[in-house]
Amino acid sequence: MAFGQKKTIEVKDQNFNQGWLFKKDTLKGAEITSYYDSNWRKLNLPHDWAIEGPFSIKNNARTGGLPIHGIAWYRKHFTIDSKNKNKQISIEFDGVMSNAKVYLNGQFVGERPYGYIGFELDLTPFIKFKQENVIAVRVAPEDLSARWYPGAGIYRNVYLKINDNIHIPQWGTYITTPTVTDEKATVKIQTTVKNTSNNSIKAILETTLKNSNGEVVATQSQNISLAGISEQKVNQEIEIKNPTKWDINAPNLYTAVSQIKINKVVVDEYESNFGIRTIKFDANNGFILNGKRVAIKGVCLHHDLGPLGAAVNFRATERQMQIMQAMGANALRTSHNPPSPEMLAVCDKLGIVVIVEAFDEWKMAKVPNGYNKYFDKWHEKDLRDMIKRDRNHPSVIMWSIGNEILEQAKNEGWELAKHLNDICHDEDITRPTTAGFNYYPEPFTNKLAYQIDVVGMNYWPADYKEIKEKNPNLIIYGSETSSQTSSRGVYHLPIEYTEKHETNQVSSYDTTVGPPWAYAPDVEFDAQESNSFSLGEFIWTGIDYLGEPTPYGGKDNATNGYWNSDWPSHSSYFAPVDLVGIPKDRYYLYQSQWTSEPMVHVLPHWNWKGKEGENIPVFSYTNCDEVELFVNGKSFGKRVKGKDFTEIPSEYHGFKRGMYKSKYRLSWEVPYSPGSLKVVGYKNGKIAAEKVIKTASSPYQVKLIADKTVLDESGNDLSYITVRIEDKEGNLCPIADNRVEFSIEGQGVLAGVGNGDATSLNSFQANSCNAFSGMCMLIVKSIDKRGEIKITASSNGLESNNITLKVK
Ligand code: GAL
Numbered sequence: 001m002a003f004g005q006k007k008t009i010e011v012k013d014q015n016f017n018q019g020w021l022f023k024k025d026t027l028k029g030a031e032i033t034s035y036y037d038s039n040w041r042k043l044n045l046p047h048d049w050a051i052e053g054p055f056s057i058k059n060n061a062r063t064g065g066l067p068i069h070g071i072a073w074y075r076k077h078f079t080i081d082s083k084n085k086n087k088q089i090s091i092e093f094d095g096v097m098s099n100a101k102v103y104l105n106g107q108f109v110g111e112r113p114y115g116y117i118g119f120e121l122d123l124t125p126f127i128k129f130k131q132e133n134v135i136a137v138r139v140a141p142e143d144l145s146a147r148w149y150p151g152a153g154i155y156r157n158v159y160l161k162i163n164d165n166i167h168i169p170q171w172g173t174y175i176t177t178p179t180v181t182d183e184k185a186t187v188k189i190q191t192t193v194k195n196t197s198n199n200s201i202k203a204i205l206e207t208t209l210k211n212s213n214g215e216v217v218a219t220q221s222q223n224i225s226l227a228g229i230s231e232q233k234v235n236q237e238i239e240i241k242n243p244t245k246w247d248i249n250a251p252n253l254y255t256a257v258s259q260i261k262i263n264k265v266v267v268d269e270y271e272s273n274f275g276i277r278t279i280k281f282d283a284n285n286g287f288i289l290n291g292k293r294v295a296i297k298g299v300c301l302h303h304d305l306g307p308l309g310a311a312v313n314f315r316a317t318e319r320q321m322q323i324m325q326a327m328g329a330n331a332l333r334t335s336h337n338p339p340s341p342e343m344l345a346v347c348d349k350l351g352i353v354v355i356v357e358a359f360d361e362w363k364m365a366k367v368p369n370g371y372n373k374y375f376d377k378w379h380e381k382d383l384r385d386m387i388k389r390d391r392n393h394p395s396v397i398m399w400s401i402g403n404e405i406l407e408q409a410k411n412e413g414w415e416l417a418k419h420l421n422d423i424c425h426d427e428d429i430t431r432p433t434t435a436g437f438n439y440y441p442e443p444f445t446n447k448l449a450y451q452i453d454v455v456g457m458n459y460w461p462a463d464y465k466e467i468k469e470k471n472p473n474l475i476i477y478g479s480e481t482s483s484q485t486s487s488r489g490v491y492h493l494p495i496e497y498t499e500k501h502e503t504n505q506v507s508s509y510d511t512t513v514g515p516p517w518a519y520a521p522d523v524e525f526d527a528q529e530s531n532s533f534s535l536g537e538f539i540w541t542g543i544d545y546l547g548e549p550t551p552y553g554g555k556d557n558a559t560n561g562y563w564n565s566d567w568p569s570h571s572s573y574f575a576p577v578d579l580v581g582i583p584k585d586r587y588y589l590y591q592s593q594w595t596s597e598p599m600v601h602v603l604p605h606w607n608w609k610g611k612e613g614e615n616i617p618v619f620s621y622t623n624c625d626e627v628e629l630f631v632n633g634k635s636f637g638k639r640v641k642g643k644d645f646t647e648i649p650s651e652y653h654g655f656k657r658g659m660y661k662s663k664y665r666l667s668w669e670v671p672y673s674p675g676s677l678k679v680v681g682y683k684n685g686k687i688a689a690e691k692v693i694k695t696a697s698s699p700y701q702v703k704l705i706a707d708k709t710v711l712d713e714s715g716n717d718l719s720y721i722t723v724r725i726e727d728k729e730g731n732l733c734p735i736a737d738n739r740v741e742f743s744i745e746g747q748g749v750l751a752g753v754g755n756g757d758a759t760s761l762n763s764f765q766a767n768s769c770n771a772f773s774g775m776c777m778l779i780v781k782s783i784d785k786r787g788e789i790k791i792t793a794s795s796n797g798l799e800s801n802n803i804t805l806k807v808k
Pocket residue numbers: 147403404438458480483514515518540548
């Protein structure tokens with residue numbers, strides 16, 4: 001059951017995550033009820049077996065170096081009370097990675113190849129009441145099936161649903177708001193009602209709308225009569241006076257509670273969250289939300305959660321988007337697949353607009369075991385189901401039918417694009433379709449780009465103008481931008497302009513780029529500013545992900561031309577935030593362009609032993625008017641935004657174009673002397689922001705800083721604890737790599753560790769981790785009991801540190 005839609009009466013959906021048995025093996029007959037499974041591993045879902053490691057897949061680092069492939073079985077024994085004998089029983093998976101085949105009591109129930117799509121299977125014909133039932137799920141993810149880390153296993157939530165014969169089925173409401181003004185909104189609710197009995201039935205559908213405080217704002221009832229074994233769509237239109245709109249700065253949600261009553265008895269109740277807002281896309285004025293232009297400051301994200309792998313977790317997802325929002329982001333593109341239901345619930349809640357993307361491949365293969373194998377048979381069902389699941393979310397603003405689809409350069413590709421576009425419009429009339437094109441001009445000359453509503457360009461900032469001049473009616477934006485690479489806290493001197501370095505790290509001066517199509521964020525800022533018709537941009541990516549360790553990897557004959565890595569690099573360097581969620585310097589470059597609350601940032605660190613007296617380049621990113629730099633209290637002068645600039649190399653689709661004068665970066669060359677490096681940002685001549693970095697002396701202590709000190713007892717809440725290596729004064733030791741050991745006592749367990757180093761082979765499940773550039777991350781999960789969690793971090797030769805979290 002998707003987040004934001006749930007059953008709420010006695011026969012409610014049961015979370016079906018607990019008490020599964022797991023074995024990773026090619027077993028014959030493991031679907032049979034009596035199959036011996038007593039020695040299988042016990043676990044709770046969601047589960048991603050690949051994240052348990054080890055990092056061993058050197059020849060396909062596109063998937064994070066982790067063993068995602070192979071066959072595994074999950075089994076669960078359960079009983080159903082005989083009072084449910086006349087009920088409809090089904091199981092809903094939010095997603096299984098991948099090629100799931102589901103059996104109940106030895107009988108085949110159904111299958112779903114695509115790992116990102118949710119599906120429900122009817123168990124009623126196979127279920128036994130008051131006796132033991134065994135559900136068995138065979139999972140078979142394949143190597144070379146994705147260009148990124150897909151994860152492996154039943155990695156999203158599972159629900160058991162017990163429904164009355166008369167009920168609202170999966171994704172059973174479709175809520176739109178055909179008219180919205182400040183005074184009133186019309187809410188149109190299309191409710192599917194299903195009768196699985198042979199008898200015809202008369203019932204009442206009562207829909208109640210509640211505001212975000214839970215107050216009832218409107219109710220409407222309707223008589224319905226259903227023939228035996230039938231399904232009906234019931235349309236209701238309800239007016240809300242003075243609606244509170246959903247907006248990026250005020251994400252107000254409403255809830256529709258749909259009840260089916262027979263003889264005054266409620267036999268089914270179904271809740272759907274929705275929002276009231278208007279969206280418009282204009283060829284000249286961009287994206288209009290509730291009548292106002294919103295420049296899209298977007299991020300692309302893959303679905304993995306760093307050290308937690310692909311196993312979904314609400315808090316981990318929420319934290320990702322809070323970090324993105326603090327950078328100034330207001331939009332997400334779920335590259336390149338349908339997201340978890342949790343992600344859309346988070347975006348609804350935080351006020352982030354979303355492009356939900358369906359595919360990375362159609363019929364033509366990018367990887368041998370990719371979606372192309374399933375496209376013909378499954379694409380229509382997968383696409384329709386994606387839209388049915390997600391179309392009530394106010395955060396969702398567009399449906400993407402594909403990313404860099406290879407058919408974009410083929411003459412016949414437009415037919416497929418039109419077909420997919422039509423499916424989207426058939427399921428949802430309220431949102432435009434889009435796609436991300438990396439070829440130019442092919443999709444325009446073969447007319448494929450004209451089959452969709454909004455044209456996304458991947459990595460073509462210098463051509464927006466020309467595209468627009470040639471296609472004045474097209475709505476355009478940067479669906480993927482920049483792809484610059486860097487390693488958090490790493491600086492190579494002198495500043496380098498080539499990507500590769502012997503350490504497999506990329507310098508955080510952000511003067512090099514990654515793949516040939518990549519370019520610095522500055523170039524895109526410029527392009528967006530000078531092409532105001534563009535909706536905005538989606539950077540590649542917001543947060544580092546497992547796999548695709550560009551520039552340390554490439555095509556290789558040993559892997560049939562697929563992807564190898566410069567081992568041990570195995571996770572990405574693309575994002576302004578590392579794999580564990582710690583900002584790199586580039587985060588502040590985006591913040592300087594995307595936020596207005598005064599901020600100033602300075603780099604590099606100030607620990608350059610042996611370089612005393614030598615000139616060190618210092619960069620500052622700010623949204624203030626000007627910045628003054630001080631070293632040990634001595635001013636090195638002010639730099640003014642809009643007047644001063646920093647030269648960085650410019651590269652574009654493989655062409656080196658000399659140096660680019662970036663007005664988004666201020667810089668100085670200053671002789672190094674240990675002490676303090678301080679930047680002061682001025683707005684209208686007044687001090688508005690400050691940042692100081694101090695030279696650290698030798699590592700002295702470990703310091704723990706938790707993002708959350710009170711956790712809930714759901715058993716799924718997380719605290720992300722930043723681990724810092726500090727000197728005696730509490731300064732970060734910026735090049736420290738000390739190993740830190742963790743002990744966790746009480747009502748919590750270790751969920752993962754990591755340090756954001758793309759070359760680190762430290763297991764994400766270990767209870768120790770090396771610092772990288774002075775920091776690492778410990779992720780602790782609450783168990784379902786109240787109490788305390790005591791965490792101790794110790795490191796050889798350093799003072800240890802402990803903190804206590806509460807579980808309430
Ligand atoms: C794009 C692609 C992304 C990612 C990126 C790296 O072309 O759509 O999935 O591979 O390149 O720069």
